[in-house]
Amino acid sequence: MKNKQHSKPRLLWLQSISCNGNAHSFLNHPDLFSILSHFELVYHPILETKHTLQDILKCETECDILIIEGSLKEKGLMKAGVEVSSVIKHYASIATHIISAGTCATFGGMFKQYDPEHITGFCFDGEVQTTRYEQYAQKLISLPGCPIHPKWLGFVLMMIVQNRPIAKDSLHRPLELYAPTVHTGCARNEYFEWKVDTEGFGLKEGCLFYELGCQGPYTHGSCNKILWNDISSKTIAGTPCFGCTEPDFPKTTLFETETRMGIPATMPLGIPRRAYLTVTGVVKSFRIKRFEERLISYDD
Amino acid sequence: MKIADKKALKRESIIQTALQLFSTNGFHKTTIPDIAAKLGMSVGNLYNYFSSKDLLAQEIIRYTSEVLGEKIKEVNMLDVSAEEKVHKIVEIYFSMAKEKPEMIEYFLRVYLSNREVFSDGCEGMVCVSGFITEIMIFFDDAVSSGELRNQDFFSAFGLFMGYLGGMVFLKGEGVLPKDIACYIDDISRNIYYALKA
Secondary structure, rough: OOOOEEEEEEEEEOOOEOOOOOHHHOOOOOHHHHHHHOOOOEEEOOOOOOHHHHHHHHHOOOEEEEEEOEEEOOOOOOEEEEEHHHHHHHHHHOOOEEEEEEHHHHOOOHOOOOOOOEEEEOEOOOOEEOOHHHHHHEEEEEEOOOOOOOOHHHHHHHHHHHOOOOOOOOOOEEEEHOOEEEEOOOOOHHHHOOOOOOOOOOOOOOOOOOOOOOOOOHEEOOOOOOOOOOOHHHHHHHOOOOOOOOOOOOOOOOOOOEOOEEEEEEOOOOOOHHHHHHHHHHHOOOOOHHHHHOOOOOOO | OHHHHHHHHHHHHHHHHHHHHHHHHHHOOOHHHHHHHHOOOOOHHHHHHOHHHHHHEEEEEEEHHHHHHHHHHHHHOOOOOHHHHHHHHHHHHHHHHHOOHHHHHHHHHHHHHOHHHHOOOOOOOHHHHHHHHHHHHHHHHHHOOOOEOOOOOOOOOOOOOOHHHHHHHHHOOOOOOOOOHHHHHHHHHHHHHHHOO
16 A cells, blocks of 8 residues: 555545535544544645645656545546546556545536536446446445545545455445445434324424435435434434435435325335335324324423 | 144134124124134134134234235236226225125124224224235336326325225115126226326
C-alpha cells in the first residue's frame, strides 16, 4: 500500500459531479482528525492539504487510497481545462484501494437524473456494471448513501489502515455496514410488527412503512445501528428512509408508499408476498391499546 | 399408518362432520354428543381432539378458509388475464356452494352469525387469512398488470366477495329461480367491469 518513504498511506479525495455533501458529512465524524492522522492527506476539496487541485490535475502525485465523490461523466466535465474522468482514471489505476463515497460515485445517484444516459457511478450505472468495472473491481469499495455516513467511511479507512479484510456484497458494499436493512434497529419496530401506521411526520409513534414511503425494510444500511451524529436517524426522527444506499435511488415519491389495493408494492427484503400478507392480515386483526396512545401525553 | 397420521385423519373427519351438522342444524342446536354420535366415537375421545365446541367451530372456519384459499391460489398461479381469473374464482365459489354447500353455509350462517363464538381466537382476519391472503394476491397482481383499478382493498373486496356471498345466501334461502351456475358468466362480467381499470 505504501512505499518505504511513506510511513502513512496517501489519501486522495477527488470530486466529480458533486454537491459536496459527502465531504461535508465526513467532517461530522467526531474522530475525524484522529482518523486522518493515520494518513497523509494528499488532497481534499475542503480541508487544507499538501497539494492544490492544480497539482493533482497534473496526474503526477502518488496516492494509495482514492476516494471518489460525485457522479461520473466520461466527457464534458472539465476542471482547469482537464477532463475530470481521465484524472480519476489515472489515480484509480495507481491506487491500491478505491472508495466510491456516496451514491453518486457508486451508482450515479441524484446527478444521474439530469442525464441518465451519460452520467453514471464510477463502476456501476444503477446496478449495472460500467465498462470501468473489470479494471477496478478488485480494489473497489462502494460506500453509497446520500450523503455517506461519516462513521461508515471512518470504519472502512481504519480497516484499510489495519490491513484487515473487508467482506463485500455483489455491489462491493461492506457487509458489516450494508448487510442489515435500515429497518434493523429502528425505534419503530414494535409499530411495524403490529402494523400500526404513524399519523404524521415527526411523531414518536407509529410506523412510516405503510403510508409515508419508508424504504427501511428493503434498503441496505446500518443507519439505525450506527446512529447519525451519534443521536438519531431519519426513521427515529419521524421521516421515512429514502432508500439512498440502493442503486435505484432516488425514486420519485419519497413520502408516499406505493400500494396496490392497499398492499405495499415492495415487500420487506426477502419476505415472500404470501407470507407477508398472511402475517399482516392476522396481526391487523388485533387492536393493541398501548399502540393507539401517545407515548407522552402533555397537559394543555 | 403412523399414529400421528391416524390422529390427523380423525381430526379432519371430526371437522367435516361438525361442519355438516353446524351448517344444517345451526351452531347452538348442535351438541358435542351429536357430533360424537354421528362419528361413532365417544364424547370423551372427541374432547381429546377439541377441548370445546367453540374451539372446534374456530378450527372449522380455519379449515374452510384454507380449502377455499388453496383453490384460489391455483387460480393465482395461472398465466391468464384478470378477467379470466375473476371468472374462475366465481366458478370456484359457486361450485363449492353447490357441491359442498356446508362450507359456504358455515361461513354465512355460523361464522358471520355467531360472532361471540369467534371473538377470542378468531379476531378479525385471524381464522380466514388463508382465503383473504389469496384474494389480496389476486388484486395485487391484477393492479400490477394494469387490468384492475387501484383502490382501497376493502372497497374492492366488499364488491367482489359481498356479491358472491349475497348470491349464495339467496341460493340457501331457495329464492334463486335458476341454478346458481347459470349466473357465473354474468356475475363474473359484472365484477370485472366494476373493478377494471
